[in-house]
Structure formats: structure tokens, C-alpha cells
Amino acid sequence: MSASADLSLRRIILEMGTGNDLYGENYTKAACRAVQDAIHHSSLLLFRSLDIDPATMEIAVTVAAQQPDAVDREAVARELPYGRVSVEVTPGGLDIDHPDTGRRSVIVNVALDVRVPIPAR
Amino acid sequence: MPRRRMVMELGMGVDIRGRDATEAACRAVENAIRQNSLSVADAFGLAREQMLITAIIGVQAPDEVDVAAVAALFPYGQVAVEVRHGGMDAPGNEGTTGPTLANAVVLVDLDLPEDHPALDAGQTRREFAVPEPGGTAA
Numbered sequence: 001m002s003a004s005a006d007l008s009l010r011r012i013i014l015e016m017g018t019g020n021d022l023y024g025e026n027y028t029k030a031a032c033r034a035v036q037d038a039i040h041h042s043s044l045l046l047f048r049s050l051d052i053d054p055a056t057m058e059i060a061v062t063v064a065a066q067q068p069d070a071v072d073r074e075a076v077a078r079e080l081p082y083g084r085v086s087v088e089v090t091p092g093g094l095d096i097d098h099p100d101t102g103r104r105s106v107i108v109n110v111a112l113d114v115r116v117p118i119p120a121r
Numbered sequence: 122m123p124r125r126r127m128v129m130e131l132g133m134g135v136d137i138r139g140r141d142a143t144e145a146a147c148r149a150v151e152n153a154i155r156q157n158s159l160s161v162a163d164a165f166g167l168a169r170e171q172m173l174i175t176a177i178i179g180v181q182a183p184d185e186v187d188v189a190a191v192a193a194l195f196p197y198g199q200v201a202v203e204v205r206h207g208g209m210d211a212p213g214n215e216g217t218t219g220p221t222l223a224n225a226v227v228l229v230d231l232d233l234p235e236d237h238p239a240l241d242a243g244q245t246r247r248e249f250a251v252p253e254p255g256g257t258a259a
Contacts, residue, residue, distance in 0.1 A: 010164035013128065015157050041156040043129040050125060050239050119165050119238035 007117035019113025030108035057083035149225035172198035179207020
């Protein structure tokens with residue numbers, strides 16, 4: 001990268017996804033599935049088209065789950081192959097209790113804000 | 122102007138009972154484009170109307186897809202629709218008509234101005250690992 005390049009982080013995409021754990025009540029597993037859902041609805045071809053290093057990508061993950069403290073943020077971050085990742089967990093998603101079995105299905109949403117350094121024109 | 126491929130979006134859509142290839146195709150496109158919010162055009166200093174969109178649909182009955190209906194789903198951009206044989210007609214149950222599945226791929230290109238600094242290869246160039254075809258999963 002040339003020293004004179006005036007690079008600024010610009011958002012190129014917001015990827016959204018939903019995941020669940022139907023029986024295990026594992027919010028981290030549901031969150032990881034939501035991330036996989038989010039990232040596999042698109043392919044960021046511009047890294048190859050424009051020779052941009054994907055390691056320069058910054059990804060801000062927002063996870064929404066009914067029990068935010070039960071989400072392992074590092075495990076969520078490990079789902080992403082490239083980039084500098086931050087994970088924030090907020091209350092949200094949806095839990096469904098099954099009275100007949102005493103179990104619970106958990107549904108988790110994620111949004112991935114993806115930013116890439118782009119030279120200013 | 123140099124046309125560069127920026128993003129590919131993927132989706133799948135179903136018409137459960139109607140065997141309506143257009144309905145399935147439209148749902149596949151919605152599934153592809155409604156799970157992402159694209160700001161690549163703005164990030165590279167272009168208007169979103171300048172996005173060059175190619176929608177490729179896979180269904181078992183390509184001739185039955187209303188291409189104009191598919192193109193009308195895109196809120197902006199210059200849209201071309203291509204329909205191929207693909208997707209799936211899933212089996213019905215006890216003589217009923219089965220679901221029709223459509224696959225959709227939406228390719229988003231930008232025509233960048235010749236002098237756009239992002240075209241200056243080497244500016245941020247890095248080698249990075251891309252899995253080889255047929256490779257085993259990590």
C-alpha cells in the first residue's frame with residue numbers, strides 16, 4: 001500500500017442472517033449458524049477484482065439473542081475466515097418454549113457490517 | 122470504463138404447490154437480495170442506479186419464467202436476466218404436484234472510471250488463500 005494512498009473504511013455490505021438451535025438451547029451454536037447463513041448469501045468478489053487484501057476488512061458483528069450473556073463472542077468471531085472481527089451481543093432474537101417437553105428452541109439474528117479501506121477519488 | 126465484479130448474491134425460492142416457475146424465481150431473487158444491504162456503489166463513489174446487475178435463474182422450466190417480472194424486483198440498477206435449466210421440481214406426494222425450486226445468483230458489477238484509484242493494482246495487493254476446487258474442508 002503506498003504511503004500516499006488516502007484510504008478510508010467504507011461499508012460495502014451489511015449481511016444479515018438467522019440461525020437456530022432447535023433442541024440444544026445453545027445460543028452460541030445458533031449465533032454461529034446465523035453467521036454462516038449471513039455470509040453464504042453473498043460473495044465479496046471485489047477482493048479479487050480489485051486486488052484488495054481481505055485481511056484489511058473490518059467486520060462488526062451484531063448478535064441478537066434472548067440471553068446475550070450465553071453467546072460466546074470469540075466462537076462467533078471464529079466463524080469468519082478473514083478480517084478484523086468485533087462482536088457485540090444485544091437482546092433480541094426469539095425463544096420458543098415447548099411446554100410438553102420442557103425444552104426451548106432458540107432463534108438468533110446477526111448483522112455483519114463489512115468495511116473495506118477504499119482509496120478516495 | 123473498466124467493469125469490475127463486486128458482489129455475488131445467492132438465493133433459493135420455492136413455489137410449493139403451483140408449479141409456477143416465475144413465482145419460484147422471484148422468491149429466489151428476493152431471498153438473494155433481501156438478505157444483504159449493498160453499499161458498494163456508494164463506497165466507490167458511484168450512484169446505486171449505476172450498478173450493473175445480472176440475475177441468473179435456474180429452474181426446470183426456463184421458458185415459463187416471466188423475465189420482466191424478475192427484473193422488476195430490483196429497486197435500482199441496470200438489470201439483465203438470464204434463465205437457465207436448473208433448480209429442481211421436487212417430488213409430489215400421492216399424486217399431488219410437488220414444489221418447484223428456483224436458484225438465483227445476482228451478480229453486481231460496477232463500471233469504475235479509468236482514473237479510479239481502486240483500479241491501481243498493487244495499492245493494497247496481497248496474496249490470500251482461496252480454497253482449491255475439490256479441496257477438503259478445513
